[in-house]
Amino acid sequence: MNSTTTGGHFVRSRRDSVSPEKGLAWQSRVIDLMKLEHTKPEYLRLNSNGVVPTLVHDGVPIHESTLINEYLDEVFPDIPLMPKDPVDRARSLLGQI
Numbered sequence: 444m445n446s447t448t449t450g451g452h453f454v455r456s457r458r459d460s461v462s463p464e465k466g467l468a469w470q471s472r473v474i475d476l477m478k479l480e481h482t483k484p485e486y487l488r489l490n491s492n493g494v495v496p497t498l499v500h501d502g503v504p505i506h507e508s509t510l511i512n513e514y515l516d517e518v519f520p521d522i523p524l525m526p527k528d529p530v531d532r533a534r535s536l537l538g539q540i
């Protein structure tokens with residue numbers, strides 16, 4: 444997957460990873476909250492809310508964890524992150540709020 448996720452203040456040592464859930468290759472970009480990197484203009488251009496995480500896929504930034512999961516399931520449906528059953532999906536989404 445040609446994508447970049449920005450996230451968290453915990454430094455990842457590997458810059459290229461494969462998502463264990465969906466088997467997609469992705470590249471991590473660390474945003475250090477302690478250094479207020481999430482408030483810098485270059486990050487705010489990706490995520491105007493100034494919070495992590497942000498997914499950048501094919502040059503398009505997407506933020507909000509729930510929306511990122513829904514996007515990934517729609518674009519890469521082979522291994523779904525969310526349950527197919529609407530009730531189970533609603534319960535899962537409630538757990539993410």
Ligand SMILES: N[C@@H](CCC(=O)N[C@@H](CS)C(=O)NCC(=O)O)C(=O)O
Pocket residue numbers: 476481493494495496506507508509
């Ligand atoms: N609703 C957002 C919440 C994101 C969020 O609050 N991220 C925290 C880290 S877990 C953050 O970036 N905090 C920095 C700040 O609020 O200044 C989501 O689910 O993506």
